[in-house]
Amino acid sequence: xxxxxxxxxxxxxxxxxxxxxxxxxxxxxxxxxxxxxxxxxxxxxxxxxxxxxxxxxxxxxxxxxxxxxxxxxxxxxxxxxxxxxxxxxxxxxxxxxxxxxxxxxxxxxxxxxxxxxxxxxxxxxxxxxxxxxxxxxxxxxxxxxxxxxxxxxxxxxxxxxxxxxxxxxxxxxxxxxxxxxxxxxxxxxxxxxxxxxxxxxxxxxxxxxxxxxxxxxxxxxxxxxxxxxxxxxxxxxxxxxxxxxxxxxxxxxxxxxxxxxxxxxxxxxxxxxxxxxxxxxxxxxxxxxxxxxxxxxxxxxxxxxxxxxxxxxxxxxxxxxxxxxxxxxxxxxxxxxxxxxxxxxxxxxxxxxxxxxxxxxxxxxxxxxxxxxxxxxxxxxxxxxxxxxxxxxxxxxxxxxxxxxxxxxxxxxxxxxxxxxxxxxxxxxxxxxxxxxxxxxxxxxxxxxxxxxxxxxxxxxxxxxxxxxxxxxxxxxxxxxxxxxxxx
Numbered sequence: 001x002x003x004x005x006x007x008x009x010x011x012x013x014x015x016x017x018x019x020x021x022x023x024x025x026x027x028x029x030x031x032x033x034x035x036x037x038x039x040x041x042x043x044x045x046x047x048x049x050x051x052x053x054x055x056x057x058x059x060x061x062x063x064x065x066x067x068x069x070x071x072x073x074x075x076x077x078x079x080x081x082x083x084x085x086x087x088x089x090x091x092x093x094x095x096x097x098x099x100x101x102x103x104x105x106x107x108x109x110x111x112x113x114x115x116x117x118x119x120x121x122x123x124x125x126x127x128x129x130x131x132x133x134x135x136x137x138x139x140x141x142x143x144x145x146x147x148x149x150x151x152x153x154x155x156x157x158x159x160x161x162x163x164x165x166x167x168x169x170x171x172x173x174x175x176x177x178x179x180x181x182x183x184x185x186x187x188x189x190x191x192x193x194x195x196x197x198x199x200x201x202x203x204x205x206x207x208x209x210x211x212x213x214x215x216x217x218x219x220x221x222x223x224x225x226x227x228x229x230x231x232x233x234x235x236x237x238x239x240x241x242x243x244x245x246x247x248x249x250x251x252x253x254x255x256x257x258x259x260x261x262x263x264x265x266x267x268x269x270x271x272x273x274x275x276x277x278x279x280x281x282x283x284x285x286x287x288x289x290x291x292x293x294x295x296x297x298x299x300x301x302x303x304x305x306x307x308x309x310x311x312x313x314x315x316x317x318x319x320x321x322x323x324x325x326x327x328x329x330x331x332x333x334x335x336x337x338x339x340x341x342x343x344x345x346x347x348x349x350x351x352x353x354x355x356x357x358x359x360x361x362x363x364x365x366x367x368x369x370x371x372x373x374x375x376x377x378x379x380x381x382x383x384x385x386x387x388x389x390x391x392x393x394x395x396x397x398x399x400x401x402x403x404x405x406x407x408x409x410x411x412x413x414x415x416x417x418x419x420x421x422x423x424x425x426x427x428x429x430x431x432x433x434x435x436x437x438x439x440x441x442x443x444x445x446x447x448x449x450x451x452x453x454x455x456x457x458x459x460x461x462x463x464x465x466x467x468x469x470x471x472x473x474x475x476x477x478x479x480x481x482x483x484x485x486x487x488x
Contacts, residue, residue, distance in 0.1 A: 089163020
């Protein structure tokens with residue numbers, strides 16, 4: 001299921017259920033940001049002048065770009081799982097799940113990715129519909145996932161049906177449910193929430209519009225604090241009742257899947273080791289997903305508590321009648337960012353579970369990638385927060401950079417070692433059947449403490465026939481020696 005196909009259907013139905021949803025869509029054309037300057041100049045202006053307390057849009061652009069990169073990575077993981085063994089229904093199911101996660105990530109922060117022209121409001125509104133359709137689809141996928149590890153009759157029937165043609169019914173069912181509820185609630189702009197758009201060319205009065213065709217509920221006033229980034233446009237969504245429900249549903253599905261698979265894992269500890277490792281990894285993936293999703297819900301309720309209501313079009317930095325709380329500036333973009341991080345964690349762990357016994361050394365590559373990503377991401381976030389905090393308190397942002405940068409440089413190895421141990425806990429060492437055979441042969445060869453020329457020749461022939469690289473052979477032999485030493 002491609003994004004273009006879903007977006008096209010979303011556009012047709014959304015146009016029919018939202019009043020005034022004719023925002024000159026005939027004028028949508030591909031062009032650079034003529035009103036705000038070229039893309040490079042615009043991004044340089046907003047990011048270089050990003051300030052947490054004033055013109056924070058540069059930070060939001062970075063997070064939105066991160067969501068797109070994450071979506072591309074999830075598509076890659078989805079293809080990796082599918083290509084590992086396309087004949088397995090479980091592989092097709094998991095690949096489809098990660099593709100759904102990718103679409104959800106790609107549409108989670110589109111409104112902050114670019115300084116969109118007014119003519120793209122229809123596109124942004126439809127992208128939000130796709131996001132919530134994917135949220136409902138993920139709920140169904142999470143609830144169905146345990147059936148692929150259950151030996152009961154119903155579970156076996158569900159897994160067989162949804163590993164084939166039944167899998168492709170889910171997008172249709174999800175779209176039908178979202179659009180039907182949208183109609184009952186008065187349209188997509190009411191059920192999911194409207195998308196507001198403002199344009200500021202200079203300090204003073206600005207212009208505004210909405211995806212529903214209504215006017216903005218306030219007089220757009222471009223503040224002095226943002227003058228360094230003008231001219232610019234800012235797209236901001238409101239959160240409807242259906243949006244709040246669909247934000248919670250995937251969390252419920254992930255919790256159900258985690259506990260159900262945990263029961264299956266407890267009953268199947270005596271099965272083949274690689275199957276036990278797979279079930280454990282999938283269970284961990286759902287637990288991690290649930291924890292991060294619960295964090296998202298907690299942040300949403302925090303925002304509602306601070307604002308006294310869900311974010312509306314009035315909650316806007318260009319609304320002179322409303323002071324936007326700093327907690328909204330800080331937590332607002334972290335809501336979809338946490339969704340993206342949860343999808344990435346799930347994608348890595350599920351990929352490990354599904355292809356660890358099919359692709360040589362994939363578990364080691366995933367562990368290294370996870371360690372590097374966590375180290376780099378933690379440094380970037382802490383560096384950003386520290387510099388902004390020091391800038392706000394002492395007007396010396398570089399102090400925060402030194403306070404965070406020096407420990408990361410000096411303690412780089414211990415930190416990476418700790419992260420490596422954590423990644424090994426999440427994704428334990430696992431070998432293909434060929435690798436296990438080679439380890440057993442090498443173990444027999446070193447049983448007397450010496451590897452003869454004849455034994456080495458036989459091991460080389462075996463490694464060549466299995467297609468092992470020299471680096472992989474060294475790793476397998478090193479692992480075997482370490483294991484043998486520990487056993488002794």
